[in-house]
Amino acid sequence: MRVLFFAQTRDTTGTAELEMKISGSLGVEEIWRALIAAQPRLAAFQKTTRLACNGEYADAETRFIDADEVALIPPVSGG
Amino acid sequence: MEIEIQITSQPIGAQKKMPEKFSGSAGAFAEFSGIVRASENGQKIAALEYEAYSPMAESEMRRILETLAEKFPCLAARVSHRLGIIPVGETAIYIGITAKHRVEAFALLAGFMDRLKQDVPIWKRRSLTPAEFAALKKS
Numbered sequence: 001m002r003v004l005f006f007a008q009t010r011d012t013t014g015t016a017e018l019e020m021k022i023s024g025s026l027g028v029e030e031i032w033r034a035l036i037a038a039q040p041r042l043a044a045f046q047k048t049t050r051l052a053c054n055g056e057y058a059d060a061e062t063r064f065i066d067a068d069e070v071a072l073i074p075p076v077s078g079g
Numbered sequence: 080m081e082i083e084i085q086i087t088s089q090p091i092g093a094q095k096k097m098p099e100k101f102s103g104s105a106g107a108f109a110e111f112s113g114i115v116r117a118s119e120n121g122q123k124i125a126a127l128e129y130e131a132y133s134p135m136a137e138s139e140m141r142r143i144l145e146t147l148a149e150k151f152p153c154l155a156a157r158v159s160h161r162l163g164i165i166p167v168g169e170t171a172i173y174i175g176i177t178a179k180h181r182v183e184a185f186a187l188l189a190g191f192m193d194r195l196k197q198d199v200p201i202w203k204r205r206s207l208t209p210a211e212f213a214a215l216k217k218s
Contacts, residue, residue, distance in 0.1 A: 052135055055138055056138070057198075071132055071135065073132070073135075076128065076197050076198065077196070078201025078203075079113045079159060079160075079195050079196055
């Protein structure tokens with residue numbers, strides 16, 4: 001699974017992306033657990049940061065598989 | 080509704096106009112430009128730097144425009160958002176809405192900007208002080 005970081009999450013992890021191996025299909029909470037296990041400092045962002053799966057916002061129904069691209073979307077500020 | 084979205088690192092010029100093909104059918108052309116101000120959080124700045132998750136930013140903008148157009152039917156929407164370092168006084172975002180009537184054009188424009196600021200993955204990454212911006216231009 002390719003994981004993309006933007007804005008503050010990129011600053012915190014010090015990287016724009018990482019590869020993470022997952023098995024089966026996981027929900028949002030499980031993906032967060034895996035992310036925090038890989039990068040513990042991401043825990044600070046869980047409440048404010050949305051996940052996207054293949055370019056669309058994830059919700060409670062979303063299931064992630066290893067082939068997906070996940071992006072961490074902190075609060076946006078465009079315009 | 081015709082939708083044209085551009086995410087660019089280049090300056091957004093003033094060349095945008097109502098699409099010629101709607102001449103005769105359109106009764107309104109509403110434009111908005113979001114421009115970088117000289118202060119950010121009370122600090123004097125010379126530029127802002129923007130970044131985006133570009134593929135998703137484009138698809139989210141399209142989705143928002145299509146959703147709003149169901150309620151406020153318009154003929155066309157053009158959006159350009161600039162990324163990278165944008166000096167004070169220059170345009171960060173441009174929107175041009177072509178419609179039959181002004182009410183729909185204004186409503187779509189205002190609704191789009193509100194949603195953009197909630198859902199489109201674009202970020203102001205940092206502000207540059209005049210000294211930082213001058214040093215960057217020299218390098």
